[in-house]
Amino acid sequence: MKKKQFKTESKKILDLMINSVYTNREIFLRELVSNASDAIDKLYYKSLTDRKVKLDKSDFKIKLVPNKEERTLSIIDNGIGMTEDELDNNLGIIARSGSSLFKEMNEKKEDISIIGQFGVGFYSAFMVASKIEVISKAYGEKEAFMWSSDGADGYSIEPTEKDECGTIIKLIS
Ligand code: ADP
Numbered sequence: 001m002k003k004k005q006f007k008t009e010s011k012k013i014l015d016l017m018i019n020s021v022y023t024n025r026e027i028f029l030r031e032l033v034s035n036a037s038d039a040i041d042k043l044y045y046k047s048l049t050d051r052k053v054k055l056d057k058s059d060f061k062i063k064l065v066p067n068k069e070e071r072t073l074s075i076i077d078n079g080i081g082m083t084e085d086e087l088d089n090n091l092g093i094i095a096r097s098g099s100s101l102f103k104e105m106n107e108k109k110e111d112i113s114i115i116g117q118f119g120v121g122f123y124s125a126f127m128v129a130s131k132i133e134v135i136s137k138a139y140g141e142k143e144a145f146m147w148s149s150d151g152a153d154g155y156s157i158e159p160t161e162k163d164e165c166g167t168i169i170k171l172i173s
């Protein structure tokens with residue numbers, strides 16, 4: 001398994017964010033639930049535009065599963081999921097323009113507005129987790145993959161097993 005490096009800019013941003021941008025740690029949950037909801041919207045949209053996708057609105061669910069003994073929290077959705085490439089591209093590049101993020105950050109006072117705007121929401125989970133595992137299976141794909149990272153020094157992606165499409169974000173304290 002090859003460990004991939006975050007781009008230098010991303011490393012700086014991640015470090016900055018985890019340590020100083022967010023003042024309310026609990027914001028992470030709002031970010032992850034909103035991503036889960038986006039993923040469900042994407043698959044729901046597919047079901048409206050593609051007749052092959054037979055899904056009912058009531059099938060979609062977001063579950064929050066805490067495990068006290070293991071000290072983990074999982075955010076589980078049955079949305080569109082991510083392929084191996086999508087895990088790499090969507091979770092491997094933090095806020096494409098580091099300088100614009102920084103500039104905007106200095107202009108805005110509220111964390112929430114910053115987070116939503118720059119596609120850095122996912123990383124807010126590192127405020128409460130020392131390790132994150134993202135297990136995902138994209139809609140229509142056979143294989144599932146796990147992205148895992150313990151923060152700024154990189155991430156790895158490996159094949160895993162998952163029955164249904166969707167994503168499990170497991171936060172490990
Ligand atoms: P944003 O939501 O603003 O795009 P995030 O940092 O919150 O930025 O998430 C980055 C990207 O990772 C999303 O745009 C999406 O493509 C992908 N992603 C994150 N969580 C999920 C999920 N639960 N299911 C599918 N894709 C996800």
Ligand code: MG
Binds near residue numbers: 034122
């Ligand atoms: Mg988001």
